[in-house]
Amino acid sequence: MIGWEKAKFFVIRHHTGLMVCGLALFLALTPLVMDNPYNLGILNLIGLYVIVVLGLNLFIGFAGQISLGHAAFFGLGAYGSAILTATYGFPAWPAMILTAGAMALVALALGIPTLRLSGHYLAMATLGFNYVVDSIFVQWDAVTGGPSGLSGVPPLSIGGLTFDSDLKFHYLVWTFALVALTLCLNLVRTGVGRGLAALGADEVAAAALGVDVQRQKNGVFVLSAVMASVAGSLYAHYFGYVNPDAFSVFKSLDLVIMVVVGGLGSVWGTLFGASFITVLPHFLGFLETYMDIIHGVILVVILIFLPQGFVSGLVDIIRIRWARRRLAMDRQS
Amino acid sequence: MGGNLLEISNLSKNFGGLPALSEVSFGVETGQVTALIGPNGAGKTTLINCLTGVIRPDGGAIRFKGADIAGLPAHRVARLGISRTFQNLRIFPRLTVLDNVLCGLTVQAGASLLEALFLPPGLRHRERRLKLTALEALDAFGLADKAGWPVGVLAYGDKKRVEMARAFVSQPVLTLLDEPVAGLNAEETATVATFIRQMRLAGKTMILVEHDMEMVMGISDHVVVLDGGSRIAQGTPDAVRHNPLVIEAYLGRMSATA
Numbered sequence A: 001m002i003g004w005e006k007a008k009f010f011v012i013r014h015h016t017g018l019m020v021c022g023l024a025l026f027l028a029l030t031p032l033v034m035d036n037p038y039n040l041g042i043l044n045l046i047g048l049y050v051i052v053v054l055g056l057n058l059f060i061g062f063a064g065q066i067s068l069g070h071a072a073f074f075g076l077g078a079y080g081s082a083i084l085t086a087t088y089g090f091p092a093w094p095a096m097i098l099t100a101g102a103m104a105l106v107a108l109a110l111g112i113p114t115l116r117l118s119g120h121y122l123a124m125a126t127l128g129f130n131y132v133v134d135s136i137f138v139q140w141d142a143v144t145g146g147p148s149g150l151s152g153v154p155p156l157s158i159g160g161l162t163f164d165s166d167l168k169f170h171y172l173v174w175t176f177a178l179v180a181l182t183l184c185l186n187l188v189r190t191g192v193g194r195g196l197a198a199l200g201a202d203e204v205a206a207a208a209l210g211v212d213v214q215r216q217k218n219g220v221f222v223l224s225a226v227m228a229s230v231a232g233s234l235y236a237h238y239f240g241y242v243n244p245d246a247f248s249v250f251k252s253l254d255l256v257i258m259v260v261v262g263g264l265g266s267v268w269g270t271l272f273g274a275s276f277i278t279v280l281p282h283f284l285g286f287l288e289t290y291m292d293i294i295h296g297v298i299l300v301v302i303l304i305f306l307p308q309g310f311v312s313g314l315v316d317i318i319r320i321r322w323a324r325r326r327l328a329m330d331r332q333s
Numbered sequence B: 001m002g003g004n005l006l007e008i009s010n011l012s013k014n015f016g017g018l019p020a021l022s023e024v025s026f027g028v029e030t031g032q033v034t035a036l037i038g039p040n041g042a043g044k045t046t047l048i049n050c051l052t053g054v055i056r057p058d059g060g061a062i063r064f065k066g067a068d069i070a071g072l073p074a075h076r077v078a079r080l081g082i083s084r085t086f087q088n089l090r091i092f093p094r095l096t097v098l099d100n101v102l103c104g105l106t107v108q109a110g111a112s113l114l115e116a117l118f119l120p121p122g123l124r125h126r127e128r129r130l131k132l133t134a135l136e137a138l139d140a141f142g143l144a145d146k147a148g149w150p151v152g153v154l155a156y157g158d159k160k161r162v163e164m165a166r167a168f169v170s171q172p173v174l175t176l177l178d179e180p181v182a183g184l185n186a187e188e189t190a191t192v193a194t195f196i197r198q199m200r201l202a203g204k205t206m207i208l209v210e211h212d213m214e215m216v217m218g219i220s221d222h223v224v225v226l227d228g229g230s231r232i233a234q235g236t237p238d239a240v241r242h243n244p245l246v247i248e249a250y251l252g253r254m255s256a257t258a
């Protein structure tokens, strides 16, 4: 009996860690069941987007800001690694770190002036940023390879292990994704996470409680840019080439839609959001030309009916129902 | 006068050329409840907003423990141990009751973004302690059983209490309460009054903004009366109540609005 109580206490206390471990186990075993490289490829793509969307969800869902330019950070990460390794023969891991560091500076330079503004201005500024970056990818032939992009990006390797197949990359990308997931779960359980949620809801009240609103906004913007950049680097080494199509303004919109489907401020929901939007075109292959419209419709429908996003919106409804019922029961007794 | 915790001198603030505060001066002694009263639009909230860095005063000084804090940004003011509630209830509706109160411990939680990402054991431990502190505060307000609920579903009176708990949970040096009983029924008002009295007995320093003179009389040591942005009187509750200027300000306004 005591042992049972202890186990229950352990599970309650460490439920977040246990869920991450469970997911890790599940992902470690997936390739045993799903050995078809096409499906593994999709799962790898999901892993890459999970890393980007986790950071973006901290920025949009927690801190209540909006970015329509995260595909640019993703793209700059990919191009940064591709140029450094394929063109200049730089070693891959230092290139990834260097690119991410540069992205932190870019995000800071973009964030300090624009994060004072809010709503439309921020959306416009990030959109403009994505547009400029995308144009550079297309126009600056000599460095970026123009519309056809760059190829010959070597795969990543650690020691003697080279991540040159879908299967090997599966373990690499999901290790990154699970680390990112753990970091985000850590963050939201501390005062910093509560501060972000507070400033997302009401900047004046948050500041009066001691939250340095500008600093935190910039911090989380930089964090999300660095995560996007790392995912971009992984992307470049996985596919071996980069081209501008993958990092356009439309990709930024897709990333926002992933956040919304996962639910604003829901770390776990992010997994669902990234998976759903990545898998969708593979189920609706026959509707491929209408994919942008479908994405748009999903976004509009969710925002109309569940403004907090799909997963967390549903969770909210259940929590509120439950609390209301308790409240009514209290009143009766 | 030198021993005052807070010393406001000649504080002024204009909104678009119209004075909301003109040359207001008064002091707040440690361990006392200072009531700030005055009719609608007198400038009470503006004064609280200047004190907490929500808005910048145009002139004058605010000395807190001897240092001038006028114009300091809000989060820096909060770090000095000055907490507040808002006239129009500013809680975070989607967060749970517990998280709302934990937000009152932002300064104590004080981790950097990077530290929070890696959540070292020290921080984990601190978070656990803060959670206990917050639960104790909720208990003191009779809200402990609702700790896990989204605050949005609570009744108005409970929401007000959550905001009060959030303001007091950090053991602040000075707490500014902007109309803590506005919108509450008689019973809830009495509860809040009792609570403020308890806090005063515990040695807390508070500024209490209130419309209603009767409410203020029983619980404050010192009363400051604002009208049209100027201080028109100050003194003990009794002295202020019988001050002809105050009576006129109140009666004049009352008959105009009634």
Ligand SMILES: Nc1ncnc2c1ncn2[C@@H]1O[C@H](COP(=O)(O)OP(=O)(O)OP(=O)(O)O)[C@@H](O)[C@H]1O
Pocket (backbone or CB within 6 Å): B015, B016, B019, B020, B038, B039, B040, B041, B042, B043, B044, B045, B046, B047, B087, B211
């Ligand atoms: N942000 C603002 N912009 C312009 N005018 C303002 C602003 N805030 C307050 N005022 C004006 O300043 C004056 C003082 O307002 P304040 O809110 O401080 O009054 P108050 O004493 O708190 O009144 P109440 O009892 O109604 O809360 C009012 O005339 C108000 O219209």
Ligand SMILES: [Mg+2]
Pocket (backbone or CB within 6 Å): B044, B045, B046, B087
């Ligand atoms: Mg007011």
